[in-house]
Amino acid sequence: xxxxxxxxxxxxxxxxxxxxxxxxxxxxxxxxxxxxxxxxxxxxxxxxxxxxxxxxxxxxxxxxxxxxxxxxxxxxxxxxxxxxxxxxxxxxxxxxxxxxxxxxxxxxxxxxxxxxxxxxxxxxxxxxxxxxxxxxxxxxxxxxxxxxxxxxxxxxxxxxxxxxxxxxxxxxxxxxxxxxxxxxxxxxxxxxxxxxxxxxxxxxxxxxxxxxxxxxxxxxxxxxxxxxxxxxxxxxxxxxxxxxxxxxxxxxxxxxxxxxxxxxxxxxxxxxxxxxxxxxxxxxxxxxxxxxxxxxxxxxxxxxxxxxxxxxxxxxxxxxxxxxxxxxxxxxxxxxxxx
Amino acid sequence: xxxxxxxxxxxxxxxxxxxxxxxxxxxxxxxxxxxxxxxxxxxxxxxxxxxxxxxxxxxxxxxxxxxxxxxxxxxxxxxxxxxxxxxxxxxxxxxxxxxxxxxxxxxxxxxxxxxxxxxxxxxxxxxxxxxxxxxxxxxxxxxxxxxxxxxxxxxxxxxxxxxxxxxxxxxxxxxxxxxxxxxxxxxxxxxxxxxxxxxxxxxxxxxxxxxxxxxxxxxxxxxxxxxxxxxxxxxxxxxxxxxxxxxxxxxxxxxxxxxxxxxxxxxxxxxxxxxxxxxxxxxxxxxxxxxxxxxxxxxxxxxxxxxx
Numbered sequence: 001x002x003x004x005x006x007x008x009x010x011x012x013x014x015x016x017x018x019x020x021x022x023x024x025x026x027x028x029x030x031x032x033x034x035x036x037x038x039x040x041x042x043x044x045x046x047x048x049x050x051x052x053x054x055x056x057x058x059x060x061x062x063x064x065x066x067x068x069x070x071x072x073x074x075x076x077x078x079x080x081x082x083x084x085x086x087x088x089x090x091x092x093x094x095x096x097x098x099x100x101x102x103x104x105x106x107x108x109x110x111x112x113x114x115x116x117x118x119x120x121x122x123x124x125x126x127x128x129x130x131x132x133x134x135x136x137x138x139x140x141x142x143x144x145x146x147x148x149x150x151x152x153x154x155x156x157x158x159x160x161x162x163x164x165x166x167x168x169x170x171x172x173x174x175x176x177x178x179x180x181x182x183x184x185x186x187x188x189x190x191x192x193x194x195x196x197x198x199x200x201x202x203x204x205x206x207x208x209x210x211x212x213x214x215x216x217x218x219x220x221x222x223x224x225x226x227x228x229x230x231x232x233x234x235x236x237x238x239x240x241x242x243x244x245x246x247x248x249x250x251x252x253x254x255x256x257x258x259x260x261x262x263x264x265x266x267x268x269x270x271x272x273x274x275x276x277x278x279x280x281x282x283x284x285x286x287x288x289x290x291x292x293x294x295x296x297x298x299x300x301x302x303x304x305x306x307x308x309x310x311x312x313x314x315x316x317x318x319x320x321x322x323x324x325x326x327x328x329x330x331x332x333x334x335x336x337x338x339x
Numbered sequence: 340x341x342x343x344x345x346x347x348x349x350x351x352x353x354x355x356x357x358x359x360x361x362x363x364x365x366x367x368x369x370x371x372x373x374x375x376x377x378x379x380x381x382x383x384x385x386x387x388x389x390x391x392x393x394x395x396x397x398x399x400x401x402x403x404x405x406x407x408x409x410x411x412x413x414x415x416x417x418x419x420x421x422x423x424x425x426x427x428x429x430x431x432x433x434x435x436x437x438x439x440x441x442x443x444x445x446x447x448x449x450x451x452x453x454x455x456x457x458x459x460x461x462x463x464x465x466x467x468x469x470x471x472x473x474x475x476x477x478x479x480x481x482x483x484x485x486x487x488x489x490x491x492x493x494x495x496x497x498x499x500x501x502x503x504x505x506x507x508x509x510x511x512x513x514x515x516x517x518x519x520x521x522x523x524x525x526x527x528x529x530x531x532x533x534x535x536x537x538x539x540x541x542x543x544x545x546x547x548x549x550x551x552x553x554x555x556x557x558x559x560x561x562x563x564x565x566x567x568x569x570x571x572x573x574x575x576x577x578x579x580x581x582x583x584x585x586x587x588x589x590x591x592x593x594x595x596x597x598x599x600x601x602x603x604x605x606x607x608x609x610x611x612x613x614x615x616x617x618x619x620x621x622x623x624x625x626x627x628x629x630x631x632x633x634x635x636x637x638x639x640x641x642x643x644x645x646x647x
Contacts (some may be wrong), residue, residue, distance in 0.1 A: 019394070162567045167569060178563060181570045279520035280457065285496050286521060289529055298499035305461040315520050316457055320484060 021050025058230040072101035125157035126326035136162035152202030158196030207238035241314035279315035413502035420512035455490035488519035584642030
């Protein structure tokens, strides 16, 4: 019955209805019905979406910019898991569509260096990175860097992606496999350093790049440059999360140098900034334990168990909190489509 | 920012010899207690006395002052990996296993429950109130990443608050850490300075992916882990079990988990505790231990040594 009815509709009319369906979904997304729009979008036929996007791309007036942005964001939300739902199997194709929509929006109304396509490129790389997908993150960052040369946030994302790959918890149980792991790891870390060094000269606040670079120094057993870098960074009074991570790292370096007291001082200073951070508490407890003060170490562990704000740890953000920065890049675009 | 203290700790661990470091361990007593499991065909061997055991500390034969079995209360810390990789049916099997373990404890035994994803939580402090523990087990939910190394460090520091008697840890995990701050070598070093016995149930170990002829020998794997833990993270759990005198069991996330965990606790409830006052050995550093049973065939498991 349905088949007969469908056959009765002339093809040009069916195409028009499909495009209307897509347009309605985009309109609902613009109106703030993000969850419902994303759910509806996932049910649309691929051709339906393709025709709808083609219609949007025909738009030539500035009034169409918000629809293009909304369509692009909708595509991102439904493909990358940035909105409701997990990452789509064809996320790469959908990200490409989103990028075309953003570029079209920029063409309608250029905003100088604050391009929607650039914001989305940065966000995509960071979302990938957050999903422990260093390789994908690096790919997207490098593709975007070919277009937006020397963009600081993209260089930072590429560097962090290489670092994630280089320090990934891969494993192999064979001799050959482990040689390969070691070789790849070193190559990734070398690339990470190059990207991060470029990023630190391009970013208005290089704190994040500097903390990453210090980490790379430590991984290379190069404590002196790491310490000098961290001292310089701490002298500039960086944002709280980077200050915390710099102090945590300084504590480790001083321990390696046999300066137990200085190591404890650094970790205490870090905990003064984020008193409930697990990374700081577990380090302090372990330091005390190793120094023979097991009772005090156990007391610190009790502090850890008693904390109420468990998620407040800059170390976890360093590893897997990139979505927060990614979302910050998208926030102005999300605000713009609601206006 | 990881593995920062790796070199210092690796040197301590690799040496397996008296450490050149100044003493950092302050023991309350000179006596050393060693948990020893003696089994034959997987069944505990009963009735052994101190005359049946031979023990060396730093290659020096030691006189055993006391052997106790069964009567010593067991403080069991259940440390369960509830990260995102363990969910749905797997989490249900994990809970069943935890219930089975608690059911096998005696009134004199204490149990504590710790879970870890990226967050390490003490769900139940040391208690003999098993109904409460069962209730808490039922409420466990899974989440996010894994802080395995941090969890082991925290488990070790829980020793100070444990009731008197020996402390065993039953650690159930797939072994892959993603969010710990501490390096695995720091956690391992801390463990070696304690008297904890850690039994490890390793979930979903992919032994079938590798051609056995291409596998590294155990000794090579150990050395590789100690020099470059980042390229051999799968060695962490075997070393935790081996160094602490616990057992390592590989299994899937399946109903068999319950039986494995229950068997482990059952057998270690009947392990022997040997006590001796070390004689003729260095006061500090790494002390390798060997324990054997005279005139008895069987499998003897004890910690590889201790650090003080």
